[in-house]
Amino acid sequence: METFGTLDFVIVALYAVMIIGLGIFFSRSKGKEKNAEDYFLAGKSLPWWAIGASLIAANISAEQYIGMSGSGFAGGLAIASYEFMAALTLVIVGKFFLPIFIKQGIYTIPEFVEKRFSANLKTILAVFWLALFIFVNLTSILFLGGKAIDTIVGSGDGSLIMPAIIILALVAVAYSLYGGLSAVAWTDVIQVILLVLGGIITTIFALKAVTPESSVVSGIEHIADVASDKFDLILSRDNPEYSNLPGIYVLIGGLWVANLYYWGFNQYIIQRTLAAKSISEAQHGIIFAAFLKMLIPFIIVIPGIIAWVMYSEGFAGSADAFELADGSLNNDKAFPWLISTLLPSGLKGLVLAALAAAIVSSLASMLNSISTIFTMDIYKPYVNPNAESKRYVNVGRITALVSLVIAIILSPLLSSMNQMFQYIQEYTGLVSPGILAVFILGLFWKKATNKGAIWGIILSIPIALAFKILPFEMPFMDQMFYTFIITMVIIMMISLTSCKTEDDEHCIPLTADLFKTDKVFNICAYAICILLVVIYSIFF
Secondary structure, three states: OOOOOHHHHHHHHHHHHHHHHHHHHHOOOOOOOOOHHHHHHHHHOEOHHHHHHHHHHHHOOHHHHHHHHHHHHHHOHHHHHHHHHHHHHHHHHHHHHHHHHHHHOOOOHHHHHHHHOOHHHHHHHHHHHHHHHHHHHHHHHHHHHHHHHHHHHOOOOOOOHHHHHHHHHHHHHHHHHHHHHHHHHHHHHHHHHHHHHHHHHHHHHHHHHOOOOOOHHHHHHHHHHHOHHHHOOOOOOOOOOOOOOOOOHHHHOHHHHHHHHHHHOOHHHHHHHHOEOOHHHHHHHHHHHHHHHHHHHHHHHHHHHHHHHHHHOOOOOHHHHHEOOOOOEOHHHHHHHHHHHHOOOOHHHHHHHHHHHHHHHHHHHHHHHHHHHHHHHHHHHHOOOOOOHHHHHHHHHHHHHHHHHHHHHHHHHHHHOOOHHHHHHHHHOOOHHHHHHHHHHHHHOOOOOHHHHHHHHHHHHHHHHHHHOOOOOOOHHHHHHHHHHHHHHHHHHHHHHHOOOOOOOOOOOOOHHHHOOOHHHHHHHHHHHHHHHHHHHHOO
């Protein structure tokens, strides 16, 4: 195994300088002081290709590179359903959700809640999201990033985790804190190129290393033969990972809750589309992101499967890398181990730069969303509603910095977690079913009332927790799905008993023209559906 050499450090340092420099360049105010729209929504100037790239750069982080690859090591290709079904979800979001949000002219998703329901519900959801983003997402991104760098650069004993976390945080802050969404989105174009390139390089070297013939073709044939059971997208009940990915119910149940919530009603993601030049630019950006999502499993999950094959065949150093003292396996070391073991000097630094790009872009995006929600949904209405726009920008910057410090302090507490991607999905699943139920009914059912929505949100969490303590085993995706259905029923029952008119006074007027999409969007949407049918036919 080649050590991380001087050339690698130089490449990573050049990456950091380039990203910070580009971020500062795109942060220029061009002779005028940044206002809230400039800082939080990039002046509503983003083109489709920047939106699509930024969506993927924000989404793909250490939790995918490390966590999803680790899940590929443990359970195989089935974890890729999150990515494949996300592509279809993005089509739905672009067609049916996004036009409503953009027409409302909102800064944040909680702001839409206020327009549809009430300020009270908006505040409840804003607090939900802030807690989730800081204590789950931000901490996990930092920890997984530090863990990966510790494995690739150091000895994997954990001594470099905290220094790496601090460095990643400083790079993200260096440009995002000043420049806001415009700096984040434009640098994401570079970041997404790097992260795709890094994934492709790692996959190619791993395929060449898994057989003596040292060719990509023979590598594909070998892993398909040795690990044929790991190429099932739909798991059988006797599979050890069935509790995480419950067979056909992944396609018709809880995964829809996770994906629709994440891609449709998550400030961290949707903020990019709200910054589009126009509705068509936003929709084209979403379609571009959908195509990129379908590529991700082949450069992130497949390496995890290859690492499992190498471990099962006793590849040198694999036992020490994956086996823990208690006899269990550390799945999340799969991707970092491949980088540190297989890549030569130079490429090792390039791929680490790609991994850092994924982490830093997600950190910057998360910080921008946290600052936007706190400033526009809590500070502005409750603390200083008449402040100058400059004041809101400064509050956003302080909020981002404070939340990052909290996450840095808390991130080492995640060291005992295994399969981090599943951990993130499971704990996000405590709140996502209730939030999704409120939005779906709020958007498309005119009788949904504020009282019904508030009770639905409040009761959804104890319902989700109750499923976790039931005396029988139930996959968490099924728990999410049933929580979603029960919450919808609660909202509908309370709304029907409390609505004094035929429709709620705050309902959103919908017309057929609102959901019309252009020819480019429609052709690409059909292409995505056909590709998904082909993929699931091959790997069913």
